[in-house]
Amino acid sequence: MSNSFKELEDLKSVSVGIDNDEKGYIDKQCPSEECEFLFKVNNDDWLNIFKDEAVWCPMCRHEAPSDQWFTIAQIEHAQKETLTVVEGLLGKAFSNMTRNFNQGQSKNSFVSISMKYKGSNSRTFTIPAKAAEAMELDIKCEKCHSRFSVLGSAFFCPACGHNSVTQTFSDSLRKIKAKIDNIDVVRKALTTASSKDEAELTCRSLQETCISDGVVAFQKLCEGLYEAYGKAPFNAFQRLEQGSELWEKAIKKGYADWLTSDQITKLNILFQKRHLLAHNEGIVDEKYITKSGDSVYKVGQRIVVSPNDIESLLAILKKLSEGLIEGCGVV
Ligand SMILES: [Zn+2]
Numbered sequence: 001m002s003n004s005f006k007e008l009e010d011l012k013s014v015s016v017g018i019d020n021d022e023k024g025y026i027d028k029q030c031p032s033e034e035c036e037f038l039f040k041v042n043n044d045d046w047l048n049i050f051k052d053e054a055v056w057c058p059m060c061r062h063e064a065p066s067d068q069w070f071t072i073a074q075i076e077h078a079q080k081e082t083l084t085v086v087e088g089l090l091g092k093a094f095s096n097m098t099r100n101f102n103q104g105q106s107k108n109s110f111v112s113i114s115m116k117y118k119g120s121n122s123r124t125f126t127i128p129a130k131a132a133e134a135m136e137l138d139i140k141c142e143k144c145h146s147r148f149s150v151l152g153s154a155f156f157c158p159a160c161g162h163n164s165v166t167q168t169f170s171d172s173l174r175k176i177k178a179k180i181d182n183i184d185v186v187r188k189a190l191t192t193a194s195s196k197d198e199a200e201l202t203c204r205s206l207q208e209t210c211i212s213d214g215v216v217a218f219q220k221l222c223e224g225l226y227e228a229y230g231k232a233p234f235n236a237f238q239r240l241e242q243g244s245e246l247w248e249k250a251i252k253k254g255y256a257d258w259l260t261s262d263q264i265t266k267l268n269i270l271f272q273k274r275h276l277l278a279h280n281e282g283i284v285d286e287k288y289i290t291k292s293g294d295s296v297y298k299v300g301q302r303i304v305v306s307p308n309d310i311e312s313l314l315a316i317l318k319k320l321s322e323g324l325i326e327g328c329g330v331v
């Protein structure tokens with residue numbers, strides 16, 4: 001057997017490299033079939049901080065050993081490269097064999113047979129998998145300091161599984177902003193694709209969900225931050241007054257320390273609107289009027305959520321959360 005065939009026979013595995021992107025990040029993908037979330041991790045951190053035993057998906061927190069996070073594209077690329085290398089080695093082996101055969105032909109034999117091999121001349125080395133385009137949102141875990149990046153949002157650190165309440169909160173605010181900023185695009189697209197009526201229904205619903213998104217995100221942020229001080233009563237942070245009192249006791253500061261009274265009034269109306277939407281289909285009742293002090297509506301009317309409402313909600317929650325995060329000493 002020629003040396004080239006030996007080379008093939010000895011081939012146990014083909015290594016295919018993976019390129020970093022321009023920021024020094026490598027592509028990873030959640031191996032859970034339900035999720036397949038694509039993200040990137042800083043290559044230095046992948047080598048130094050990440051553990052072999054467990055890596056977590058930033059989106060669904062699926063947990064798996066570190067060798068299971070190759071992307072589908074990387075695996076397909078590696079399969080193609082392996083085939084190329086095997087083909088290349090086969091080609092090399094056959095052309096060597098042909099040459100040896102032809103050289104071995106005796107001059108004085110009666111019939112001269114020579115061989116020609118027209119096989120592939122493909123390479124016998126691999127080309128690394130290219131990195132996908134860099135992602136926009138760079139995150140550094142507040143607990144283990146590993147760096148990773150995602151498109152859209154992430155809930156968990158892939159290196160330690162930590163769920164950052166502040167990260168989740170800022171992601172939620174960005175989501176609300178994206179919804180409200182794109183409402184006209186959605187309306188136009190739907191008007192063309194289906195009907196004006198459906199466009200209106202969808203957009204109104206999209207706008208209304210922004211309120212509950214904001215309230216729930218704020219509640220989760222408060223619950224997470226408050227853990228360091230004790231256990232808050234169930235849903236306490238859905239109620240502004242009760243929430244503020246809890247913070248007064250915990251960190252000696254309440255909502256009035258960060259917001260003007262107009263902002264507190266507005267925020268209270270928005271919290272009450274969320275309550276109405278969640279529990280009364282948005283139809284105004286006596287309780288709403290008493291609790292919100294909103295004089296715009298009479299009992300039996302349906303509340304309206306305007307883009308202005310959402311803008312105010314975002315601005316107020318941002319200010320309030322910055323104060324709270326600083327007050328709790330969370331960086
Ligand atoms: Zn996942």
Ligand SMILES: [Zn+2]
Nearest residue numbers: 141144157160
């Ligand atoms: Zn971490």
